[in-house]
Each structure stands twice: as structure tokens, then as C-alpha cells.
Amino acid sequence: xxxxxxxxxxxxxxxxxxxxxxYVSAHEPREHYQHLHNLLQxxxxxxxxKRQQASDLSYLHQGITFTVYGDRQGTERTFPFDLLPRxxxxxxxxxxxxxxxxxxxxxxxxxxxxxxxQKILRxxxxxxxxxxxxxxxxxxxxxxxxxxxxxxxxxxxxxxxIGDGSFAVLEDNLRVPSGVSYMLTNRQIIKSVFPRLFxxxxxxxxxxxxxxxxxxxxxxAAENTNPTIVLLTPGRFNSxxxxxxxxARQMGIRLVExxxxxxxxxxxxxxxxxxxxxxxxxxxxIDDDFLDPEYFRADSLLGVPGIFGAxxxxxxxxxxAVGTGIADDKAVYAYxxxxxxxxxxxxxxxxxxxxxxxxxxxxRKHTLANLDKLVVKAVGEAGGYGMLIGPHxxxxxxxxxxxxxxxxxxxxxxxxxxxxxxxxCLLNGELVPCHVxxxxxxxxxxxxxxxxxxxxxxxxxxxxxxxxSSQGGGSKDxxxxxx
Amino acid sequence: MLSRxxxxxxxxxxxxxxxxxxxxxxxxxxxxxxxSVPEEKRPKRLAEVIHxxxxxxxxxxxxxxxxxxxxxxxxxxxTGSIVQAITFARENARNVRELISSEMWTQINRLYLSITQAxxxxxxxxxxxxxxxxxxxxxxxxxxxxxxxxxxxxxxHFIQIARYLERLVALTKLLETLYPNDIVMAxxxxxxxxxxxxxxxxxxxxxxxxxxxTADLQPxxxxxxxxxxxxxxxxxxxxxxxxxxxLNKLADMTGKSSNHRLHQQAGQLFATLHYSDMSxxxxxxxxxxxxxxxxxxxxxxxxxxxxxxxxxxx
Numbered sequence: 001x002x003x004x005x006x007x008x009x010x011x012x013x014x015x016x017x018x019x020x021x022x023y024v025s026a027h028e029p030r031e032h033y034q035h036l037h038n039l040l041q042x043x044x045x046x047x048x049x050k051r052q053q054a055s056d057l058s059y060l061h062q063g064i065t066f067t068v069y070g071d072r073q074g075t076e077r078t079f080p081f082d083l084l085p086r087x088x089x090x091x092x093x094x095x096x097x098x099x100x101x102x103x104x105x106x107x108x109x110x111x112x113x114x115x116x117x118q119k120i121l122r123x124x125x126x127x128x129x130x131x132x133x134x135x136x137x138x139x140x141x142x143x144x145x146x147x148x149x150x151x152x153x154x155x156x157x158x159x160x161x162i163g164d165g166s167f168a169v170l171e172d173n174l175r176v177p178s179g180v181s182y183m184l185t186n187r188q189i190i191k192s193v194f195p196r197l198f199x200x201x202x203x204x205x206x207x208x209x210x211x212x213x214x215x216x217x218x219x220x221a222a223e224n225t226n227p228t229i230v231l232l233t234p235g236r237f238n239s240x241x242x243x244x245x246x247x248a249r250q251m252g253i254r255l256v257e258x259x260x261x262x263x264x265x266x267x268x269x270x271x272x273x274x275x276x277x278x279x280x281x282x283x284x285x286i287d288d289d290f291l292d293p294e295y296f297r298a299d300s301l302l303g304v305p306g307i308f309g310a311x312x313x314x315x316x317x318x319x320x321a322v323g324t325g326i327a328d329d330k331a332v333y334a335y336x337x338x339x340x341x342x343x344x345x346x347x348x349x350x351x352x353x354x355x356x357x358x359x360x361x362x363x364r365k366h367t368l369a370n371l372d373k374l375v376v377k378a379v380g381e382a383g384g385y386g387m388l389i390g391p392h393x394x395x396x397x398x399x400x401x402x403x404x405x406x407x408x409x410x411x412x413x414x415x416x417x418x419x420x421x422x423x424x425c426l427l428n429g430e431l432v433p434c435h436v437x438x439x440x441x442x443x444x445x446x447x448x449x450x451x452x453x454x455x456x457x458x459x460x461x462x463x464x465x466x467x468x469s470s471q472g473g474g475s476k477d478x479x480x481x482x483x
Numbered sequence: 484m485l486s487r488x489x490x491x492x493x494x495x496x497x498x499x500x501x502x503x504x505x506x507x508x509x510x511x512x513x514x515x516x517x518x519s520v521p522e523e524k525r526p527k528r529l530a531e532v533i534h535x536x537x538x539x540x541x542x543x544x545x546x547x548x549x550x551x552x553x554x555x556x557x558x559x560x561x562t563g564s565i566v567q568a569i570t571f572a573r574e575n576a577r578n579v580r581e582l583i584s585s586e587m588w589t590q591i592n593r594l595y596l597s598i599t600q601a602x603x604x605x606x607x608x609x610x611x612x613x614x615x616x617x618x619x620x621x622x623x624x625x626x627x628x629x630x631x632x633x634x635x636x637x638x639x640h641f642i643q644i645a646r647y648l649e650r651l652v653a654l655t656k657l658l659e660t661l662y663p664n665d666i667v668m669a670x671x672x673x674x675x676x677x678x679x680x681x682x683x684x685x686x687x688x689x690x691x692x693x694x695x696x697t698a699d700l701q702p703x704x705x706x707x708x709x710x711x712x713x714x715x716x717x718x719x720x721x722x723x724x725x726x727x728x729x730l731n732k733l734a735d736m737t738g739k740s741s742n743h744r745l746h747q748q749a750g751q752l753f754a755t756l757h758y759s760d761m762s763x764x765x766x767x768x769x770x771x772x773x774x775x776x777x778x779x780x781x782x783x784x785x786x787x788x789x790x791x792x793x794x795x796x797x
């Protein structure tokens with residue numbers, strides 16, 4: 001007879017095919033998860049269900065929602081939250097932290113070089129044509145000097161744990177990364193749901209993110225001034241609007257829309273009831289394309305006419321800078337390890353997911369011979385459309401891709417099919433392994449700050465690899481341990 | 484405070500006042516017409532309601548009472564309908580959701596849902612009176628919540644200005660409709676009692692009036708009370724006093740105390756209502772007097788916008 005108390009005494013669904021964050025085997029938790037495992041034994045199913053309900057309600061009542069597009073009423077939904085935390089050891093975090101800092105340092109040097117001397121292109125480490133053909137390369141940025149030469153001040157890189165248990169970078173988000181508000185509210189909620197567990201674990205705090213973001217933005221303004229910093233949002237129809245209001249409140253800065261700002265004689269002002277007030281630093285949550293209808297997309301109603309002129313004149317700071325998208329382009333991603341070696345003369349601490357650049361002959365031959373095992377992605381202008389998932393493909397599809405690759409090898413990269421790690425989630429009262437990734441947030445101003453943790457996104461559907469919020473993904477609180 | 488935010492708070496408040504005003508006008512007239520207006524005189528009465536809501540262009544008394552009132556309440560396409568006003572009020576509140584208190588948001592949302600989810604036929608078959616009363620109380624509740632939960636800083640003052648300006652304009656329209664020159668001058672006939680009572684009730688003024696003048700309803704006294712009484716919170720004089728108080732506060736808070744034009748205009752409006760009496764009001768005639776009050780109110784709105792919200796960039 002099974003005692004309902006012991007529902008969680010083992011991980012019956014454990015799948016040895018994947019690295020599991022919590023369990024080595026069905027009965028054996030990893031050392032740093034032992035406490036959590038022990039605690040689970042003391043819960044009854046109904047008790048956990050109650051706590052899950054309490055946390056769900058908390059999100060709803062606080063209005064922590066994202067907007068689902070394509071609905072006339074602009075439906076607001078909560079982002080599903082799984083109660084069981086994802087735990088990272090101090091040793092693992094140390095690698096992640098150093099790795100991310102190194103990576104972002106190199107990326108900022110790379111961007112500065114691309115928009116100035118272009119040494120890396122002359123040295124043929126990165127092909128010139130790859131950069132020049134990308135629509136994310138902003139010629140308008142050439143020879144514009146930025147404070148501290150920082151292009152990317154706010155970065156959210158997606159990490160995955162690969163087969164051997166080490167972390168690798170899947171994607172850099174160097175434009176307007178989102179999700180940090182969930183990192184912060186998840187922590188608030190888990191503290192109220194599992195106070196005792198939390199207290200006994202020795203977890204590094206994340207709450208200072210708002211303050212750190214504010215100092216980062218402050219450090220980009222001219223020294224010894226008292227800059228006016230604002231957050232520029234596309235408005236309440238944007239899916240991340242909650243986050244924009246949240247961060248503005250956390251930092252105590254104004255939340256502005258494009259229509260609130262005016263540019264006069266290359267200076268940006270906001271329209272207040274007490275008259276125009278000068279704005280010095282803008283944390284913008286609007287893409288380059290929509291920023292300034294005079295320079296970029298002319299049909300943009302979200303942006304501020306003339307703001308890019310003020311920016312070029314050095315009268316206002318934008319974070320992130322204009323033109324950072326070139327460095328998180330899929331094609332450029334493949335070169336990041338080489339970019340790190342080129343500028344820093346160091347080996348990358350965090351690797352990319354193994355990527356074959358098909359313009360290179362050796363990689364191409366290997367890929368063509370292993371099409372049934374690899375994922376092939378198109379990287380060019382039409383990126384994202386052409387994609388071959390080898391293990392799920394038919395011989396005809398593989399033939400078609402082989403031809404495509406040979407015709408235009410520059411347009412493709414290939415990667416092995418990923419075995420994302422899993423973590424146990426509570427689904428209908430049982431522990432089910434779900435795939436997870438990790439998005440830590442890196443702040444880069446005069447100095448680098450990485451708040452210990454990040455957003456662990458989870459595919460809350462058995463077997464699904466999709467962690468996006470719009471696709472039934474959810475999140476977990478991420479704990480980085482003191483030791 | 485951002486000008487856009489002030490703009491949203493201002494219109495949120497004006498639309499809510501409009502919701503209340505229209506709901507009361509419909510509720511009161513529904514009662515009055517059923518009680519004491521003979522069939523053949525109903526179209527004229529309905530025309531008056533339409534006129535006092537400034538809706539001659541879209542609504543017609545030919546629709547009959549029920550259809551007309553249902554449209555003015557539930558028809559989203561009908562300019563000036565209650566459902567349209569509450570929808571606009573809520574949209575404006577949504578634009579500044581993080582700046583108003585969460586209690587305010589919940590209440591305006593609740594009121595919005597109670598109107599948009601109502602079934603018009605059921606309400607009219609049952610007790611329309613209660614429905615309109617609930618709407619009015621929903622707005623009162625919102626105002627109470629606003630006073631009790633929101634900082635009384637700039638935003639709160641914009642809400643006050645908007646509410647009283649809307650109230651003032653609606654009152655002048657009502658008086659314009661119900662009290663043409665010949666009626667103001669007339670001696671009251673007993674058969675007109677209900678008409679004047681309905682006029683007072685349209686602005687919740689019946690009880691207030693009786694406390695000052697007893698239940699003797701004389702047209703001159705009715706308009707005198709609605710325009711000049713300094714204690715009755717829906718009178719023109721009271722509204723203007725509140726507007727001026729909030730404008731002074733705003734000027735201090737924004738450092739715009741020296742704005743001459745705005746203060747001149749507010750002062751003129753104040754003087755028109757606080758230092759006038761019946762003889763000024765009737766010279767040359769009542770409708771001219773009302774028209775000048777209304778014009779001053781519109782000008783004041785424009786100047787507030789030019790000062791705080793929609794100013795030129797030089």
C-alpha cells in the first residue's frame with residue numbers, strides 16, 4: 001500500500017536519457033538538492049497543490065501578466081510558475097559568471113571595432129560580407145563614440161546544460177532582453193510559499209537587480225551629474241508592458257512612451273505638467289527599427305522623431321546602444337568563440353553549443369554526411385524559415401537541404417540535436433521531468449554586475465522542448481547557493 | 484508628472500462624471516415621464532433630454548422612450564451613451580494603471596463590467612431605476628476610493644478639475660434646455676411642480692433646494708440655487724470654487740504660479756458665479772448669461788491644456 005505522504009519519495013518518471021538537474025537516478029537526488037528532496041517527503045499532495053494555488057493567485061492579483069497577441073480584447077495571462085526551485089551550486093555559478101562576463105566584454109569590443117576600425121574584418125576572422133549583408137548592421141553607427149565604449153549594457157543570454165552536464169550558450173539577447181521581472185517576482189513568491197526551506201538553504205539574493213540596473217544606467221551618463229533616467233516603453237499593448245512598469249517602479253524612474261518625448265535642437269525632453277524636462281539616459285525597450293521614424297522605419301508611431309540625431313550628437317544615452325543586433329545574429333553567434341580569442345586572447349570559459357559554419361569546407365563535408373543527426377538552420381535575411389531537424393526528417397527533405405547547402409553554404413549553420421537538461425516539475429500532482437534553460441541577466445556599465453540567478457524557463461509539457469511563454473512554457477525560481 | 488498622464492487622468496474623470504450625469508438624467512426622466520407626462524407630450528420631453536445631453540445630431544425622440552433610453556445607455560456606437568463613456572473612462576484609467584491606486588482600478592473595472600455585461604431587455608423588464616441608481620453609486624464609490632487611496636498630488640487635482648468642469652458644463656446645458664427665458668420669468672403653476680422637481684432631481688438637488696427654499700418651486704429660485712448656492716456640491720458656484728482651488732494647488736506644485744492667462748480666466752469664471760445675482764443673470768437675458776458661463780468654461784479647458792498638457796515646444 002502506498003502512503004500518500006510518500007508520493008514524492010522517488011522520481012518515477014526519471015529519464016536517464018537526459019541530464020536531470022535534481023536527480024541522479026529515480027531514488028537518488030544530487031547532493032545540493034538533498035534538502036528539497038527531504039522536504040518533499042513531508043508534504044502531502046494536497047498540501048503542495050494548495051501552495052501552488054496560492055502562488056498562482058498571487059500572480060493574478062498582482063496583475064503580473066503578459067499580453068497574448070491577436071486577441072481583440074488583448075487578453076492578459078499569467079506566466080505559469082512551477083513551485084520547485086532550480087538550484088545551481090556556487091561552483092557552477094562561478095563558471096557561468098566568469099564566462100558571461102568574458103563573453104560580454106568581447107562582444108562589446110567586437111561591436112566597437114565593427115563600428116570603428118573593423119580590424120576583425122580586415123584580419124578575416126569574421127567574414128566582412130557576413131556583417132555587411134546583415135540588416136542588423138547599422139551604418140548610421142559608424143564612428144559614433146559611446147560612453148565607456150559600451151554597446152550592450154543589458155544582456156540576457158540563454159544557457160542550456162548539454163549532455164555532459166556543462167553549460168553552453170544557446171543564444172545571446174543583446175537588443176531588448178526581457179523576463180527579469182519574473183526572476184524578481186518568482187523569488188518574492190517562493191519566499192512566501194516555502195519560507196522555511198528558503199531560510200535553511202543559503203541562497204544568494206537577487207533583489208538588488210533594480211538598484212544595479214539603475215547604477216548601470218547612471219554610470220553611462222556624464223560624470224558628476226544628476227542625470228534624468230527614463231524607461232521608454234512601446235506602451236500597454238506590448239507583451240512585456242508589465243515588466244516595463246515593474247522595472248520603472250523598482251528604479252523609481254519615469255515610464256515614458258514615444259509621445260512623451262520631444263527633441264529640440266538635438267536635445268531630448270519629456271513633456272511634463274511643469275514644462276519640458278531634459279532627459280539624459282533612456283533605457284529603451286523599443287527595437288532599433290521603431291526608435292526614430294526619421295532614421296529608421298518611417299511608419300513607426302512608437303518612437304521619437306529626431307532622437308537618433310540627439311544620440312549621435314552625444315546629448316542622450318540609449319541603453320542598449322543602436323546596432324547591437326549585429327552581434328546576436330544567428331550567423332555571427334557561431335563566431336563568438338573566435339571573437340573572444342581575437343580580442344581577449346583567452347579561451348572561452350563558456351562555450352557555444354557546437355556549431356558548424358557551413359561556408360567552411362570541413363564543417364560542410366561533415367554536415368552533409370550527417371544530415372540525419374543534425375539540425376540545419378538558415379541564417380540569411382530569410383532566417384528562421386529554412387530549418388531541417390535531421391532525426392525527424394525524410395530522405396527527400398535531406399536531399400533538398402543538401403542541394404540548398406551546396407548552392408549557398410554561407411546561408412547555413414548546423415548544430416547537433418540538443419539534449420536539454422530536465423528538472424522535475426509538479427504536473428497534476430506528480431513529479432515530471434521537463435526541459436529547462438537558464439537566462440541570467442548581465443549588466444555592463446562602468447563595471448559588470450550579474451545578479452546571481454536568472455530566469456529558468458521550463459517547457460511545462462511532457463517531452464516538449466519549447467520554453468517560450470507564448471508556447472505553454474513557464475518558469476521556476478533559480479537559486480544560486482552561497483557554497 | 485508627465486503631461487500624457489495628466490491628460491489620461493483628466494479624461495478618465497470627465498467621462499466618469501458624464502456616466503453619472505447621464506445615468507441620473509435617464510433615471511429621473513424615466514420616472515417623471517411615467518408618472519406625470521401624458522402620452523402626447525412625451526416626445527417634447529424626450530427632445531429636452533436629448534438636448535441637454537447635446538445629442539440632437541444622433542438621437543431622436545421618435546424612437547420612443549424605451550428604445551431611446553436603451554440606446555443612450557447600452558449602444559456602444561451611440562455618441563454620449565453611458566456604455567461609451569464608461570469604456571472611455573476605463574481606457575484612460577488603463578493607460579495610467581500603475582499610477583492610480585489598485586483599488587481605484589478595481590472599482591472602475593467593476594463598474595465597467597456591470598454596465599457592459601448587463602442585459603438591456605432584462606433590465607428594462609425588471610427595474611431600470613435600480614440599475615441607474617447602482618451606476619450612480621458606483622461612481623460615488625470610485626470618488627470616495629480616489630479621495631481615500633490616492634496621493635492628493637498633481638494627479639488628484641487634475642481629477643478634481645475635470646470632474647467639476649464636466650459638472651459645470653452639464654449643468655449649463657441642462658438649464659439651457661429646461662429654462663428658456665420665458666420660463667425663468669414665469670410664475671410657477673401647480674401643474675408644473677413635477678417638471679421643476681425633475682429638473683432639481685436631475686442633479687440630485689431636490690432635497691438641497693427644499694432645505695433652503697422649502698418645497699415652493701419657483702423657476703427663478705431653482706436656477707438661482709443651481710447656479711449660485713455656495714454649499715450645494717453640484718451647483719455652478721461650488722464647482723467653480725473647487726476648480727479654482729485645484730488650479731491654485733497645481734500652479735504651486737508645478738511652479739507655474741505666474742501663468743497669467745489661466746488665472747485670469749479662472750478668476751473671471753469665479754467672479755461670474757460668485758459675485759453675480761439674479762439681476763445680472765437676467766440682463767440682458769438668461770440664455771445669454773448661461774452661454775457666457777459655458778463659453779468661459781470651454782476657454783478654461785483650452786487654457787489648462789495649453790498650460791499643462793498640449794503646450795508648444797519653444
